[in-house]
Amino acid sequence: MDTSWMEHGRCADENPSLFFPSDGVGVLRAQRMCGTCRVSEQCLEYALRNKIDHGVWGGCSERERRRILKRRRAAGLTATAESAADSNQLLTAEAS
Numbered sequence: 001m002d003t004s005w006m007e008h009g010r011c012a013d014e015n016p017s018l019f020f021p022s023d024g025v026g027v028l029r030a031q032r033m034c035g036t037c038r039v040s041e042q043c044l045e046y047a048l049r050n051k052i053d054h055g056v057w058g059g060c061s062e063r064e065r066r067r068i069l070k071r072r073r074a075a076g077l078t079a080t081a082e083s084a085a086d087s088n089q090l091l092t093a094e095a096s
């Protein structure tokens with residue numbers, strides 16, 4: 001999985017502990033920063049696909065990511081299906 005987006009994250013120069021808060025106030029602080037990050041979608045997808053349990057990624061808390069994964073499972077979307085969709089998009093983009 002491509003991780004080049006990480007260097008463009010708003011948090012690139014921040015203390016990583018900011019994104020592994022121990023309380024709700026810390027979660028909100030991290031989410032505010034993620035809210036202005038231009039790679040938040042890639043960040044969230046990375047955390048979801050790698051089943052990262054801890055921290056705030058892409059503006060989502062651990063609980064929020066668990067909910068997203070649950071909704072995806074319910075919808076029948078697996079990581080494999082998502083990867084196939086991404087591959088198809090890449091192939092389509094390359095063909096045009």
Ligand code: SF4
Pocket residue numbers: 006008009010011012019033034035037038039040041043044056057058059
């Ligand atoms: S979305 Fe948040 S955690 Fe992810 S790269 Fe951006 S600032 Fe960092």
